[in-house]
Amino acid sequence: MAAPSDEEGAVGPRCHHRSTAMLDVPFLPFCAFLGALGLLCVAMAGTWCQHWRGGFSLDGSSRTFNWHPLLMVTGLVVLYGAAALVYRIPNTWSGPKLPWKVLHGSLALGAFVLTVLGLAAVFCFHNSQGTPNMYSLHSWMGLATVLLFSCQWAAGLGAFLLPWAPAWLRALYKPIHVFFGSTILLLSVASCVSGINEKLFFSLKNGTMEYKLLPPEAVFANTLGLLILIFGVLVVAALARPSWKRPDSDSPDSRQ
Numbered sequence: 001m002a003a004p005s006d007e008e009g010a011v012g013p014r015c016h017h018r019s020t021a022m023l024d025v026p027f028l029p030f031c032a033f034l035g036a037l038g039l040l041c042v043a044m045a046g047t048w049c050q051h052w053r054g055g056f057s058l059d060g061s062s063r064t065f066n067w068h069p070l071l072m073v074t075g076l077v078v079l080y081g082a083a084a085l086v087y088r089i090p091n092t093w094s095g096p097k098l099p100w101k102v103l104h105g106s107l108a109l110g111a112f113v114l115t116v117l118g119l120a121a122v123f124c125f126h127n128s129q130g131t132p133n134m135y136s137l138h139s140w141m142g143l144a145t146v147l148l149f150s151c152q153w154a155a156g157l158g159a160f161l162l163p164w165a166p167a168w169l170r171a172l173y174k175p176i177h178v179f180f181g182s183t184i185l186l187l188s189v190a191s192c193v194s195g196i197n198e199k200l201f202f203s204l205k206n207g208t209m210e211y212k213l214l215p216p217e218a219v220f221a222n223t224l225g226l227l228i229l230i231f232g233v234l235v236v237a238a239l240a241r242p243s244w245k246r247p248d249s250d251s252p253d254s255r256q
Contacts, residue, residue: 027088027244034085034238037231038078044224045073052217053203060128067121069195075114076145076188077228081235083107084181087246088238101161108153115146138198142191145184152180182236189232193225 049056049066056070057063086092086104119142126133134143159165159173200211200221209215238244 027090027238030234030238031085031089034081034231034234037227037234038081041224041227041231042070042074042078044220044227045070048217048221048224052220060124062125064121064128065125068118068125069192069199071114071118071121072142072188072195073192073224073228075111075118076149077185077192077232079107079111079114080149080185080188081231083111084185084235084239088244093246105153105157105161108156112149112153115149119143119146136198138191138194141187141194145187145191148180148184148187152177152184178239182239185232185235189228192228196221196225196228 049070053066054063056066083104086100086107089100092100123133125131134140155173156177159170159177165173200218204211204215204218211218
């Protein structure tokens with residue numbers, strides 16, 4: 001068989017280059033789209049709880065429970081996803097890293113605070129109604145996610161922000177931190193989606209149109225779950241994209 005000519009052999013690389021270029025989405029428009037999608041998820045969670053579930057309160061009733069999905073979607077998914085993407089912003093690739101580390105840690109801390117408040121809301125509701133806690137798969141998955149999140153934040157604070165961790169320890173822990181960051185986000189998405197599904201099964205019965213008949217509330221909440229899933233997948237895809245990763249610094253002290 002004759003060897004392909006130079007012109008023929010160049011066709012493959014040129015086609016590959018064109019296909020790669022078509023998939024090369026700029027980060028900032030992608031990030032703006034993710035921000036809009038995250039805000040839409042928060043707005044839909046609030047609308048679901050306000051319009052169909054009776055609104056919000058702190059009296060221990062079902063309206064107290066409604067803080068749980070809103071705060072979990074806001075903190076454990078959207079704000080956590082924003083924290084994960086801080087180092088993908090091109091502006092963070094030059095100059096001091098410390099301000100961006102503080103921003104990353106602050107966003108993660110804000111997400112953690114909202115998550116704890118969301119947990120407090122559901123425990124308050126269950127205790128006031130005499131409902132058992134921690135018996136469903138959703139609750140186990142959610143609590144495991146929060147515990148992993150707390151360990152991740154504390155370990156990241158000690159390894160990357162406070163001054164006592166040696167460089168070799170930071171280098172050793174960094175890939176672990178990145179791996180668990182994506183893992184926790186996926187667990188957060190799974191917890192929120194399973195929680196939405198569980199709430200619909202519990203609520204759409206006894207005098208209401210059943211879930212299997214797909215009333216408007218079910219359509220709305222199912223759509224919310226799909227958007228949360230899309231948000232999480234896109235954030236993880238952005239974290240995995242090599243061209244959007246911050247170049248490793250050659251500085252002897254990467255805390256600065």
